[in-house]
Amino acid sequence: xxxxxxxxxxxxxxxxxxxxxxxxxxxxxxxxxxxxxxxxxxxxxxxxxxxxxxxxxxxxxxxxxxxxxxxxxxxxxxxxxxxxxxxxxxxxxxxxxxxxxxxxxxxxxxxxxxxxx
Amino acid sequence: xxxxxxxxxxxxxxxxxxxxxxxxxxxxxxxxxxxxxxxxxxxxxxxxxxxxxxxxxxxxxxxxxxxxxxxxxxxxxxxxxxxxxxxxxxxxxxxxxxxxxxxxxxxxxxxxx
Numbered sequence: 001x002x003x004x005x006x007x008x009x010x011x012x013x014x015x016x017x018x019x020x021x022x023x024x025x026x027x028x029x030x031x032x033x034x035x036x037x038x039x040x041x042x043x044x045x046x047x048x049x050x051x052x053x054x055x056x057x058x059x060x061x062x063x064x065x066x067x068x069x070x071x072x073x074x075x076x077x078x079x080x081x082x083x084x085x086x087x088x089x090x091x092x093x094x095x096x097x098x099x100x101x102x103x104x105x106x107x108x109x110x111x112x113x114x115x116x117x
Numbered sequence: 118x119x120x121x122x123x124x125x126x127x128x129x130x131x132x133x134x135x136x137x138x139x140x141x142x143x144x145x146x147x148x149x150x151x152x153x154x155x156x157x158x159x160x161x162x163x164x165x166x167x168x169x170x171x172x173x174x175x176x177x178x179x180x181x182x183x184x185x186x187x188x189x190x191x192x193x194x195x196x197x198x199x200x201x202x203x204x205x206x207x208x209x210x211x212x213x214x215x216x217x218x219x220x221x222x223x224x225x226x227x228x229x230x
Contacts, residue, residue, distance in 0.1 A: 105162070
């Protein structure tokens with residue numbers, strides 16, 4: 001069975017604080033993709049990152065960084081020096097890659113991040 | 118152009134109405150998807166079209182009828198909906214069905230009265 005768990009339902013921080021959003025996944029596939037999406041109040045799901053299961057290198061993009069650890073089946077997302085514009089619901093998602101893909105993106109329940117000025 | 122455009126943005130319809138949601142992309146993507154998202158829940162897959170053919174129907178009631186007239190356009194025809202069908206309907210597209218990259222539209226907020 002495939003499953004994505006985001007244990008943090010809501011997080012509230014003050015601007016400029018660092019915040020880490022946790023994501024733990026379960027899959028029997030050997031090849032898969034992991035994603036993070038941001039959903040602001042407007043509703044659109046904004047793609048942030050895709051990570052292939054064979055690539056465990058951490059990634060940094062500006063204030064965003066991702067820590068992928070296959071040993072613990074985790075793909076955590078850190079925002080450094082948070083800003084009010086980071087306020088949104090963040091979804092972690094999983095899909096099998098290649099021939100195993102059915103086109104279905106399996107989402108976690110999301111973490112609502114509120115950044116207060 | 119990396120946009121997926123959905124119209125209308127908001128829709129209120131009665132339970133006896135027939136309406137359609139439209140989704141358009143011009144990125145040359147060959148896979149398109151409909152997702153349904155209830156408030157405070159993650160998106161749930163409804164349908165997948167791959168190369169203009171329906172490849173996945175996640176046991177969606179027949180009052181929802183998808184259509185893919187061409188590779189750029191995806192419609193969702195609605196008929197005899199129930200109030201519990203009120204939700205955000207999201208369209209997405211990707212180059213193929215393996216989610217190498219995927220883009221979502223802003224969604225249509227549907228209210229059934």
